[in-house]
Amino acid sequence: MASSVPYRILASANVPASQTRAEVVPSASVPQGGPLLRFDVVLGRVAGTPSLILQQGTLPGIWADVKSQAAVAAAGTACTFTAGTNVIAATSHGLVLGQLVMFATAGVLPNSVAGDGIYQVIAVSGANSFEVRPSDGGSNQTAFSILSAGTGSHVVVACQTASITLSPYVAGDQAALPLRPRLRVVCTTAGGETAQVGALLVSSGGAS
Numbered sequence: 001m002a003s004s005v006p007y008r009i010l011a012s013a014n015v016p017a018s019q020t021r022a023e024v025v026p027s028a029s030v031p032q033g034g035p036l037l038r039f040d041v042v043l044g045r046v047a048g049t050p051s052l053i054l055q056q057g058t059l060p061g062i063w064a065d066v067k068s069q070a071a072v073a074a075a076g077t078a079c080t081f082t083a084g085t086n087v088i089a090a091t092s093h094g095l096v097l098g099q100l101v102m103f104a105t106a107g108v109l110p111n112s113v114a115g116d117g118i119y120q121v122i123a124v125s126g127a128n129s130f131e132v133r134p135s136d137g138g139s140n141q142t143a144f145s146i147l148s149a150g151t152g153s154h155v156v157v158a159c160q161t162a163s164i165t166l167s168p169y170v171a172g173d174q175a176a177l178p179l180r181p182r183l184r185v186v187c188t189t190a191g192g193e194t195a196q197v198g199a200l201l202v203s204s205g206g207a208s
């Protein structure tokens with residue numbers, strides 16, 4: 001039976017192309033209770049194919065790569081916000097109820113929308129508009145009110161999850177197990193690559 005730590009923001013970052021091996025998730029507490037360990041990093045807008053790398057601390061200040069997973073490019077869909085409403089317009093957005101999304105901008109997002117926030121779609125009005133609420137596990141199940149339109153061009157991006165799994169049943173993973181207590185995930189970007197990083201889900205248990 002797998003157990004998991006719910007989605008939560010451990011760290012958020014928009015990792016630009018000028019940074020390589022930029023830390024996006026600090027040392028995490030890994031739950032025990034099963035042979036399979038899985039690290040799911042929630043991503044929004046991604047340019048290129050940056051890599052997420054799980055590292056473990058071997059000595060103070062020294063980190064060793066354990067395993068990596070490439071992210072998939074995701075440009076998002078242009079969207080607009082209308083002050084005083086709950087509705088976000090995006091032509092042919094393709095979103096569905098319950099889907100997690102993030103927002104990115106070339107200008108300034110509305111002051112009620114966080115650039116590093118993860119939101120859940122709670123209403124879809126045809127192919128061109130939708131409503132969201134923060135996916136923080138709080139009691140508010142209704143769409144939040146948009147307080148301003150922001151400035152510049154905005155996009156909505158369906159979240160993707162880059163997963164790194166470790167199993168004692170996989171030959172390539174065995175050398176890294178058991179993991180040391182100090183763990184982190186870093187993002188590596190090359191020229192022209194960026195990644196909008198939202199949250200981390202750590203789970204254990206089950207077999208692979």
